Amino acid sequence: MNATTIRVLYIDDEENNLHAFKASFRRQYEIYTALSAVEGLKILENVPVQVIIADQKMPNTTGVEFFKSIKNTFPDPTRILLTGYTDIEALADAINHGDIYRYITKPWNDLELHNSIKNAYDAYKSKIDLRNKVAELEKTNDELNRFIYSISHELRAPLVSTMGIVNLVKMENLYHSSGEYWPLIESCSNKLDYYIQKTLQYYKNNKIVSENTSIDFNMLIVDLIELYAYSDRDLQFNVNVRQDLPFFGDAFRIEVILGNLISNAIKYQKENENDKHVNIDIEVNSTQVGISINDNGMGILNEHLEKIFQQFFKSKINHGSGLGLFIVKEALNKISGKISVSSNPTDGTTFKITIPNVNQA
Template sequence: MNATTVRVLYIDDEEHNLHAFKASFRRQYEIYTANSAEEGLKILQSVSVHVIIADQKMPQTTGVEFFKSISDTYPDPIRILLTGYTDIEALADAINHGDIYRYITKPWNDLELHNSMKNAYDAYKAKIDLKNKIAELEKTNDELNRFIYSISHELRAPLVSAMGIVNLVKMEGLFESSGEYWGLIETCSNKLDYYVQKTLQYYKNNKTVFEHTSIDFAKLIPE
């Protein structure tokens, strides 16, 4: 890890903690500090940070509440919570909601906090790599679907022509007099047309957008 490229935001209402944090890690990380959740949010709006560290006990909001408030807008940064030993309920709440990567007890140990930030950045990179790979797969899948749709249409055009010729032969009364060849052509054409239409149906089904809605089972099940 090239630590100088890692951007860390630390939010704490106690100024001496902010100064101590910056003094301890400014040579290893690109440090941003905020003395309130509101100030931290302003920094997030202008700086793309990799790791966010927030103190649990702050006057206007808790660290857990702050993490919850930014989870939709800023989902990528990895979150670390600083807390005292008595905040067990807050820790359980944060972990259950998936808002924190880990927690560090105060007062922190510099080596422990450094290792946590290093591991958090590794988790951030893995998270971004996964998102990029998913995006690439979705793009490839979309291109493949469009290719299948295009090829299926191109295949069906000559098939329809061949089937039309077979019908014309039938209308002219030449179908039976030509032996089994026209029957074989008709059978093969129908079979290939069946698979082409199945392929087109798969493409259409794959493009369908599903809407998820919640179900109130209490209303469905009579008392």
């Protein structure tokens, strides 16, 4: 952009200063002047100004007060303060709160003021460019997420058909008729289904607006155990739910959180363990629900405990997608929940979470 197109608004109650400014810079910038903060505000409402210069010592409204008053309504223009005296406290407060970009003492030096205006415009342009880039990235990210969701959703149809065929083969006692081929097909199908489900959970967790409904944790835990425990019928679940009060929360995200934790507790059991068990303890009070999920499985190495909630993190024994616990943490963040974990390869893993009870009744 050519410098002559930079629009500068100068506010000063001394008309001679306005004339001097206009005479010095009219060939370099598009100049607008105002004798008061009120006049300056009217210009801002009608002209897309990029740089605002205001005198500090004006009647009724100081330059700092004016900049503070327009910070929310006109956040984009870069602000320069002219001051003929040093009010350190007011200047420091204005700078610290982002109300001004720079201050210049009066009488100004033309070269210094010219350079300040150019730098102020560069700061303005950088702010606008950054905002446009962020908007563009958000749009691209949204399109990518919708594409991933669409593809994942479409993949489930043929996958469900494949899994249905495997079940028919089992019913006809042909599962082992071709060596390891049918078990291999089933294993790959289940793994692909797991990846698709986690992808869909990730997308929905980012997109769905939180909606609080009544939650019965007794019923929810029974349903989740029935959903995930089919893969290991030898596993013992010890469930203790204490819910004498109504609980209101985001049912979708709470189900995602508990489903992932229960699924992991089942998946990472020790193969040779004779007493496989998962302990689920839930206590609801008027302000929150506290949930503990403990297993005696493989456990997590100490050096991995700080990484398990990172996206795509996998330990050597983790053959999942690396998304499960990341989704748990993201879902908890959406509903102001907290999570902690303690674990070792000998005793297994314990996850403890708290989720606010948003019942306003």
